[in-house]
Amino acid sequence: MADERDPRAERFARYLDALTEGGRPSPGDVAGDGEAEMAQLAAEMAAAASQAGDPDPAFVEQLRRRMRAADDGVAAVQVPPPIRDARAVPGGRARWRLTRRQLLQSGIGAAAGVAAGVIGVTLAQRPAARPTLGGDGELVAGEGFWAEVALLDELPDGSALRFTTPAFDGFVVNDGGEVRALSSVCTHMGCTLSYRPDWRDLRCPCHGASFDLEGRLANGRRTWRDNPYRGDARAYPIELPDLVRPRVKVEDGRIMVWTAQA
Amino acid sequence: MPAAPGPFEQVYTTHVVGIYRFVYARVGNRPDAEDLTAQVFIRAVEQLDTSREPRQIAAWLYRVAQNAVADHWRAFYRLPVVGIDHVAPGWEPAEEPPDAPAARDGATSDRLRHLLDTLPDRYRRVLELRFLERLTVAETASAMGISHGNAKVLQYRALRRAALLGEAGDG
Known part of the structure; x- marks a missing residue:
């Protein structure tokens, strides 16, 4: 030939x-x-x-912690609605753990955070909020609890980890030393975003929207003229709301995300 | 730390490697295999009754994994998944659930081997070099004495032919 x-x-x-080099094929x-x-x-x-048919041990351990959290009741979706009468959590200083029963009996809410001596992380000051449908900066809610989603050690600069809590599915990201939580749901049609470390963005598999690590559409038309997005031939055709950003804190090296409860 | 693992962690410990292998065999890359494995166990947290029989739990997990793989291909490539997997919807694992997928994967290899053997020589050769021996396109080109561009065209045509053969073979 x-x-x-x-x-x-x-x-x-x-x-x-990509397939044969062990990456994620596009x-x-x-x-x-x-x-x-x-x-x-x-x-x-x-x-x-x-x-290489066996899973990476680090992956297995990270997912194991999510299973453990489920056992602890953090992600127990069977938990019936409102929880009241907050009570301090015994042993809150060590790893924050609750049995499902405790979760049922005691409101965890703000009390657990206070009891454990919360140090909030400083979130980036965002520019004046733009009107959005999907979310407007941080998601702050009244009732809820802090769910441990990862260890800070596991989240080096430029990395992201997926997490799930009963109310929320998202990523925690380390953006230049700053830890943020972002929804993993694309604000276009609700597809699940993937983190691309090379691009430091959250990419939608459905139509190719890319969100930056502050949750803003990065390859939209509005910014395209001055700043076309690397690697994309065309701008994403419509503007999208920012990703929802729940509150996050780092405490004793543990990353906690605020999980609202109805 | 917990004195004893809870029910979800126990289910997880028993099945994580098996489910991962099951998924990996179908998507062929680690990032996607990790995502899908995580999806299976998150679904388990949401929906699985851990008080069920171990066999039922295993069957449930593999069924969810099977669906997750099908959704993965559907969502990413927008096509109905046909022929690529031969697990019936109601597939139940054998007595030893963690071994069952491994046995199945042996069957998958046989099927692939058979598929390769029915291809014309050059097609078979390019796929063997690229996937079984894991050569790069450049190395494959040099091993076959063809240009880089030709190697890409050849692997493309070989896969197309193999996919058509595979489809026909499913009937």
Whole structure:
């Protein structure tokens, strides 16, 4: 065969390169008719040939903590609604733990935070809030509790971790030493965002919106003329509300996110 | 720290490796495999009754994993998932749930092997070099004595042919 270049093959080769180099392949490189089946087949072959079929121990430990939190009642969605009569949590200084029963019996709310000696983290001062539908800066709520979602040690600068609490699904990010919590739900159609460390953004798999680590649309048209987004050929066609940002604090090296309760 | 792990952590400890392998075998990359594994166990926290029989728990987890994989491909590539996986919706694991997926993955390898063997030589060769031996495109090109651009075209065509064969083979 002559030396030929096929744009489809070039594009698809990027998908395969990501796959075989252990990265996260981009769906954008799988666009043509029938290519999805090719991508799936390639994924199966890559997996079958890989000796790396076991999970990363750090990942296993991080997810384990979420399971433990569920056992503790932090993420117990079976918990019936309002919780009142706050009571200090015994042993609050060590790892914050509650049984599901305790969670049922005692309001955790503000009392737990006070009892444990809260040091709030300083959040970035945001510029004057723009009107949004999805969220307007920090999410502050009345009733709720602080849920431990990760250890600060696990969140080096430029990294992000996914977390789930009964009320909220999001990321905690470390942006130049500042810890922030951001919703993982795209404010367009509700697809789940992924963190891309190389880009330091939260990217939507559905239509390619990118949010910066302050939760603002980063590849929108409004900013495109002065600051086109790296790697995107075109601006995201519509403006989107900011991501919701719940309150976050770091306490004894533990990252806690405020979880509202109805 | 807890004296004894709670029910969710126990379920997690028993199944995390198996579920991860199950998912990894179907998406072929670590970031997606981690996301989907996390989804399965988060769903378990929301919906799984941990007082059920261990076998039922295993069946439930693998069914959720199966659906998560299907959703992953559907959402990312906007197509109905056909033929790529041969687990029936009501699939139940064997007596030893953690071993069952491993056995299945052996079947998957056989299927892939068979698929490769039915391809024309050059197609088979490029896929073997790229995926089984994990050569880069450049290394594959040099091993096959073709240009870089040709290697990309060849892997593309080989996958297309293999995907069509795989589809036909499912019928």
